[in-house]
Amino acid sequence: MITRVPLSRRRLLQVLGTGALGGLLSARFSPKSFSRQERLTPKTNISDALKHPRTAASLPGRFPARVVRAYDERSLSSDRPDVSRVEAMLARSMLALTGASTVSAAWKMFVTADDVIGLKVNPVAGKMLATSPELVHVIIRQLEEAGIPRTNILIWDRREFELHEVGFTSDAFPGIRIVGTERKDENGSFRDAGGKLYSETMIDHEWFYWADVEEHYDEETLPYMVNEGKESYFSRICTRDVTKIINIPILKNAGSSVTLCLKNLAYGSITNTSRLHRPLWHETCAEVPAFPPLRDKVVLNIVDGIKGCYQGGPAANPEFIVAFNTLLVGTDPVAVDRVGYGIILRKRQEENVQKEENPKARIFMDLAANIGLGVAEERKIDVEHV
Amino acid sequence: MSNMSETRRGKFAASWLPGVLLWIGAMAPGGSDPPLLTSEDFPGLTVKQVERFEGKALYGYIDGGAELVYEYGFTRLAVQHVTAGGEEFTLESYLMRDDLAAIGLFSVSRGGCVSADSLGPFSCRSRYQVLWASSQMFLRLINPAGSAAGERIALELARILHRKIPGGSPVLPAVLGASGLPLEECRYVRGPLGVQNGFDTWSDLFDEAGLLEAYILPGNTDNGAVTVAQAEFADSSGCARFIRRFDQGAAVHRYLWRQSPTRVVAIESVGAENSLRERIEKAVMTKQ
Structure with missing residues (x-):
């Protein structure tokens, strides 16, 4: 029988009966707190990560709770970043963030000529929505002007072939190593003549994110995940090859949340990730960057928001890719993510994608703040517009 | 088809209203492979590359974006890179578990686009892409340059692909x-x-x-x-x-x-x- 339910509280209860709803009336459904202890998610080895003593270089780095937001409405030209304008935006940002008198002096606060610097980009969504090669060229040029040899710079992400697809090639970046954890040979094979995945040589078994969840992969999928089991191993690129990391995500949404600094670091640095997406997305984003190979090496976050997306992410859906004409720069990845999240949320509201904030969208930022990676409370973040 | 007829959303909506009584979950007959373009389909069309993803391998293509597709029910994806009329296109051709899964993925992927009536009720197009769902298929034909010529050709290619899809689309409640x-x-x-x-x-x-x-x-x-x-x-x-x-x-x-x-x-x-x-x-x- 179809029942029309007039929705005043008293009438509703008359129709459905208090027994059915009594237990539900006791609490509002929106959680107000997002601490790890309160979340009923699978266990992880985050406590192991937190046992490692923090260093002076540990996140949130030199400028906690500080974010510089650079904007230039003409930073995009013919649908590509205008290099000279982006260069000026980045220069203004570096000076504002550090208070240094020159751009080179600003860079030298984070890196030295002895460092091997990994530029952690994001090519996952393809050409339309990747970290722009133009911005990376600008960063490299400013690093060189600060005395960093090109040979000490590498561009990296999980999948080498995706880097190539979006324009991070040796031809485009002569003298710079382009390297990914997962790789194919010239014949398109993930495996060498002996059947071994090339990626197996790229992972570090001494560093792993353990989580009490696992998934089995077929032959097609394994090359993208590298290993099964409850461990997600860190790439050697971040554990051994580089001494400093500059994190360069792109400004994009992931449902009503965002995939910015923390997500780019977390999911871009470890193997065996698909098992983590559904049950532990927030935990993974927050906890993986708390391991020393990331926590103690990431010196700067530069969000490429020249173009970005407010809906359809993390994949690229052209309908929702827009010119934000923005760079976000800071050492504190949580604070940068919080500012980026606000930009995307406002755009989603302007475009009527969502009316109100979904508080669950910020869980990973709260979790990251709780383990000391930065500041998630908007009111505590100092945003300078340049 | 002219832009005029493609954008008459009111007419499109009205055409749907009569006779809609029940939800009919029409399963697509056959169609075990996502449709692709061939060089015979369009003068000068060149297929540059085809990639296929099945099972959990979708993570290898769109990483975290795969979760949404899996939630609906994914069977396989073929990604085809082609050139035609001097323009480059990328076709993402998804075979979903059922026709509702295809419609669902379409429905949350569209936005800022106008209906493309010739591709059925679950379709839309913009400068950058044509999206539609038919039977168990969800297709996205991307014109990354966003050129006017590319937009025109993309719609033609989409119509060609659409004719390759057996079965129709379900009716809404x-x-x-x-x-x-x-x-x-x-x-x-x-x-x-x-x-x-x-x-x-x-x-x-x-x-x-x-x-x-x-x-x-x-x-x-x-x-x-x-x-x-x-x-x-x-x-x-x-x-x-x-x-x-x-x-x-x-x-x-x-x-x-x-x-x-x-x-x-x-x-x-x-x-x-x-x-x-x-x-x-x-x-x-x-x-x-």
């Missing part, structure tokens, strides 16, 4: 048709990611309520915003949970019919919408 709202705005969702991507405003309403599927149709009348939805839950307690939250919602006017222990039809609106409410109620009762 009668209560949605009765609303008089443009049906192309309907979102079909099967879980939290679909809700987040399709109609995040209702994420909290469905949170941990065991949602199996929902048709959510937002629109506007002279009185303001209105949303009509039909939702099915895994059990009666989840359904009751949704009802309780719906009752606590901010909208001034809310109406709800419980069609079964696990299924509801709901209206949320700014204005009273008496006429709309009466039409929906009639459709709900007719179904009974």
